[in-house]
Amino acid sequence: MSVSVSAEVSSLLSELVQGGFIGEEEFEFCEERALSTLTTFRTGGPAAVLSPKSQKAFQILLCALRERKIPYFVLGNGSNVIAPDEGYRGVILSTLLWKNLELAGDRIIASSGVSLTALALFAQKNALTGMEFFYGIPGSVGGAVFMNAGAYGGECKSILESVCFLSASGRIETLPVSELEMGYRTSIFEKNEGIILSAVFRLQKGDAAEIRRTMEDLMSRRVEKQPLDYPSAGSTFKRCEGRFTAQMIDEAGLKGARIGGAMVSKKHAGFVINYDSASSEDIFRLIELVRKTIFEKEGIHIQCEVRTIR
Numbered sequence: 001m002s003v004s005v006s007a008e009v010s011s012l013l014s015e016l017v018q019g020g021f022i023g024e025e026e027f028e029f030c031e032e033r034a035l036s037t038l039t040t041f042r043t044g045g046p047a048a049v050l051s052p053k054s055q056k057a058f059q060i061l062l063c064a065l066r067e068r069k070i071p072y073f074v075l076g077n078g079s080n081v082i083a084p085d086e087g088y089r090g091v092i093l094s095t096l097l098w099k100n101l102e103l104a105g106d107r108i109i110a111s112s113g114v115s116l117t118a119l120a121l122f123a124q125k126n127a128l129t130g131m132e133f134f135y136g137i138p139g140s141v142g143g144a145v146f147m148n149a150g151a152y153g154g155e156c157k158s159i160l161e162s163v164c165f166l167s168a169s170g171r172i173e174t175l176p177v178s179e180l181e182m183g184y185r186t187s188i189f190e191k192n193e194g195i196i197l198s199a200v201f202r203l204q205k206g207d208a209a210e211i212r213r214t215m216e217d218l219m220s221r222r223v224e225k226q227p228l229d230y231p232s233a234g235s236t237f238k239r240c241e242g243r244f245t246a247q248m249i250d251e252a253g254l255k256g257a258r259i260g261g262a263m264v265s266k267k268h269a270g271f272v273i274n275y276d277s278a279s280s281e282d283i284f285r286l287i288e289l290v291r292k293t294i295f296e297k298e299g300i301h302i303q304c305e306v307r308t309i310r
Contacts, residue, residue: 005070006031006048009091012064013050021064026057028097035083035309038075038092040138042231043280044083044309051094055111055197058098062195063170065091073309074195076113076140080147080233083309085280092309095142100198106205107161111198112142116149119201120215129206130159135215136222138234142196146189147305148182152218157182161202168193185238185305227265231274236287238303245294245302246270252293259286 013029016022028051035044050072052058065072071090075081095113101122102109108128110119120135133154134144143149144156145163160177167173173194181188189196222228237245249255249269257264261278264286265271272286287304294302 005090008068008070009048009050009065012068012070016060016064022057022060026054027052027061033092035078035087035092038094039078039081039083039233040231041078041082041233041274041278041280041283043085043274043278043283045085045087047083047088048091049094050091051097053097055098055100058093058095058197059166059172062093062166065093066170074142075309076143077115077138079138079140080143080305081307081309082233082280082283088309095140106203108201108203109198110141110201112140112145112196114141116140116144123201123203124208124211124215127206127208127211128203129211129214130154130203131201132211132214132218136219141199145180145196145199146187147185148187149185152221159201159203161200163196163200164198165189165194165196172197225268227267227271227273230265232265232271233306235270235305236272237270237290238305240300240302243298243300248294248298248300248302249290252297254290254293257286257289259289262286264290 017024030049032046033049035047036042050061052061072093073088073090074093076095098111098113100111101114103126106128108123116134116137116139119141120131123131133151137149137151139149145160148156150156157177162174162176163180164172164174239245246269249264254264255269256266260282261274261276262282263273263275265273272283291302294300
């Protein structure tokens with residue numbers, strides 16, 4: 001990490017506090033923190049980490065970073081990213097200290113830092129059904145909207161009503177789901193530079209006990225089929241049209257393949273896991289080995305689902 005970035009961010013924060021734009025209690029700043037502690041792969045070098053505690057603070061800090069042209073990367077639960085071993089030469093803007101949940105009839109309004117499991121439990125507690133599939137996904141609301149997260153036949157767009165975001169020009173805007181271009185693991189936010197602030201989910205009334213049973217059943221299926229006892233970013237590769245990606249990887253003899261401490265899971269070939277103190281470079285190289293092998297055997301370019309902090 002560049003020392004100058006931490007110094008520049010510290011100076012900026014001092015200016016904002018002294019100018020009365022934001023209070024010291026409205027954010028936390030760590031000049032250097034290992035990204036391995038903020039990502040589910042448990043890899044990655046140092047970075048400066050700035051954590052706003054409210055939407056207002058988030059907006060003020062993000063706009064200030066943009067104005068100063070300080071590189072930043074917005075990070076939620078770190079469950080679908082790989083952090084470089086050398087760290088990030090910018091500031092990580094973390095949403096983890098900002099976790100507002102609000103009930104409005106059959107709707108739930110959730111800030112981007114809310115975990116999907118916490119969101120699903122909140123819905124269950126209030127006898128609202130529709131987002132049981134979120135339970136156990138190790139991501140946050142912002143990430144789920146950004147990539148239209150899904151599992152077991154459900155996907156974010158099916159229960160999403162609207163999203164509030166900070167546009168590239170610094171304005172707070174709201175768009176209905178119909179205008180978010182949500183598809184398989186994609187949304188408009190991949191190209192419009194908008195930063196997701198919160199989302200409104202519309203659900204249906206249900207029976208809390210039945211909802212809980214469904215959630216527990218889905219969790220049991222995850223535990224049975226997925227390598228949850230090792231650090232990973234969840235499913236590593238996107239599905240292919242007409243083919244099961246994990247099956248192709250298995251048939252190519254890649255289950256258990258290793259590079260350094262990274263391994264293709266023996267339990268589920270669609271997962272690359274941190275098996276034994278892997279580096280991010282180990283993971284990158286193993287992902288590329290899998291992609292190259294599948295192309296050579298099947299003529300198919302499989303796509304990685306995981307993003308890189310850069």
